[in-house]
Amino acid sequence: MSTATTSSTTEAPRRRMSPRKRAQRARWAQYAFLIIVLIVLISVSDPRQILKVFFRGDLVIDTLTQGLGHALLNTIYYTAGAFVLGLTAGTVLALMRLSQVAPYRWLAGIYIELFRGLPAIVVLLGFGLLPLAFPGLEIPFGTYGVVWLALGIVAAAYMAETIRAGIQAVPKGQVEAARSLGMPPGIANRKIVLPQAFRIITPPLTNELILLVKDSSLVYIIGLSAGGYDLTKYGRDLAQTNANLTPLVIAGLCYLVITLPLSFLVRRMESRAQRAR
Amino acid sequence: MNESQSWDSSPVPSVVVEVNNLKKSFDEVEVLKDISTTISKGEVVCVIGPSGSGKSTLLRCVNMLEQPTDGKVLIEGEDVTDPDCDIDRVRSRVGMVFQQFNLFSHLTVLDNCTIAQRTVLKRSAAEARAKAEDTLARVGLEGREKAYPAQLSGGQQQRVAIARALSMDPDLMLFDEPTSALDPELVGDVLAVMRRLANEGMTMMVVTHEMAFAREVADRVLFMDGGFVVEQGPPEQVIAEPQHERTRTFLQRVLDPTHVEPEQ
Numbered sequence: 336m337s338t339a340t341t342s343s344t345t346e347a348p349r350r351r352m353s354p355r356k357r358a359q360r361a362r363w364a365q366y367a368f369l370i371i372v373l374i375v376l377i378s379v380s381d382p383r384q385i386l387k388v389f390f391r392g393d394l395v396i397d398t399l400t401q402g403l404g405h406a407l408l409n410t411i412y413y414t415a416g417a418f419v420l421g422l423t424a425g426t427v428l429a430l431m432r433l434s435q436v437a438p439y440r441w442l443a444g445i446y447i448e449l450f451r452g453l454p455a456i457v458v459l460l461g462f463g464l465l466p467l468a469f470p471g472l473e474i475p476f477g478t479y480g481v482v483w484l485a486l487g488i489v490a491a492a493y494m495a496e497t498i499r500a501g502i503q504a505v506p507k508g509q510v511e512a513a514r515s516l517g518m519p520p521g522i523a524n525r526k527i528v529l530p531q532a533f534r535i536i537t538p539p540l541t542n543e544l545i546l547l548v549k550d551s552s553l554v555y556i557i558g559l560s561a562g563g564y565d566l567t568k569y570g571r572d573l574a575q576t577n578a579n580l581t582p583l584v585i586a587g588l589c590y591l592v593i594t595l596p597l598s599f600l601v602r603r604m605e606s607r608a609q610r611a612r
Numbered sequence: 613m614n615e616s617q618s619w620d621s622s623p624v625p626s627v628v629v630e631v632n633n634l635k636k637s638f639d640e641v642e643v644l645k646d647i648s649t650t651i652s653k654g655e656v657v658c659v660i661g662p663s664g665s666g667k668s669t670l671l672r673c674v675n676m677l678e679q680p681t682d683g684k685v686l687i688e689g690e691d692v693t694d695p696d697c698d699i700d701r702v703r704s705r706v707g708m709v710f711q712q713f714n715l716f717s718h719l720t721v722l723d724n725c726t727i728a729q730r731t732v733l734k735r736s737a738a739e740a741r742a743k744a745e746d747t748l749a750r751v752g753l754e755g756r757e758k759a760y761p762a763q764l765s766g767g768q769q770q771r772v773a774i775a776r777a778l779s780m781d782p783d784l785m786l787f788d789e790p791t792s793a794l795d796p797e798l799v800g801d802v803l804a805v806m807r808r809l810a811n812e813g814m815t816m817m818v819v820t821h822e823m824a825f826a827r828e829v830a831d832r833v834l835f836m837d838g839g840f841v842v843e844q845g846p847p848e849q850v851i852a853e854p855q856h857e858r859t860r861t862f863l864q865r866v867l868d869p870t871h872v873e874p875e876q
Binding site: 506508509511512513514515516517518519522526527530531534 | 675677700701702703704705706707708710712714715716717718727728731732733773776777780
């Protein structure tokens, strides 16, 4: 913008450019810049070398056939279990946070602050090492149980705050209407408030789910047997043995295969909710 | 109108609502200062008064949406201010219609009218559905069962809200400024439904600014100001020949909004 003002002052006799013209010029400049960057990138890069490192044909086939499906399923299992656990515990925590009984509010508050502040990787490590502290302790479902519990506990802290916000976003009149019809508080909550709250928070909850998909890549830290490999661990191992990035690229694309349909689904649900609203 | 005897203090067997020395404060502000009144079966009582006079609070104290600070409210003889009272059971017999409709936005029109029948009265799905269809027809909304509240006009939404309350077979209906949030051309439909309800013998307590409705339908008009009932009686008395200065001033403002007061 500063250039525009200086030019208008130095070239006083000429008519000032109209705002629309100026905006048009700015748009052209942006296109030009983009094209220059592309030309530079293409001229410096060696497409054959790039293909060899990131997308080598034989390695693509190796990666696809040596258990990618299993790793993909593992990532989905880890995520789904943690999400279900986090959602359930998060709902309970959110209700505790809004409870009339003060100690429940405090407990939920402490839990949320604690586990929201801890990196997921620390919690995972802790759960992985828990049997050291409590000999004989066995978390059910083996590695899956450990991952579900650790990621679920962290996710619950985040989701509790989201769900609480959702509950508070439901207009007070909805509860009043439900109570005026004779519904006890529990039924009013379950049938009227929570369904509307979850409708409101579907987009942020999906965000949590997508974050969880990516957090599941941390499970390597607890030491997995080959059967428990998730996408990242699987891709990384193959990439290291072959000194080539192709397996990691494939693993990365698999994450998109999970998250992109989720984003699409949410957008559809949102537009449907918009119509019902 | 022989109701004129029923609102004095002598107990009448068919009293639906009895309010005794009701007081309500929000923090330091005393909104209701000693209110007493009774409503008999089949009576239609319109509560009028300037905004902030406590009329909505009075209505909300009747079904305990607001907790009274002091005094008693009896519904069909049952003291709802008593902590041992099963307020949910009493509320299931007291329908309420809100200014902002408060329809359950995630449920269809039909489900709005059946959910409390199912969960509170434990009616079967078929029974609840039949009842809902019947009440929806009574408010002129047959055929809209599958619609969501957002797909309806304000007037239609308010009529669904009335149908929702009627589906519970209430003994008493409370209306909290039911037409205040409506576009002027939609007010008539809602008032028509309420008028029909009154003619069918429903006991009604209506907080309203619709003076024409009060004059035509009410058996008794209650004028409130500053947390007190200033004046009450049949509409031809309270609205047509108000005894109190404050009632006169209020009615003048409501009936002729362009009127400018001489002292200002």
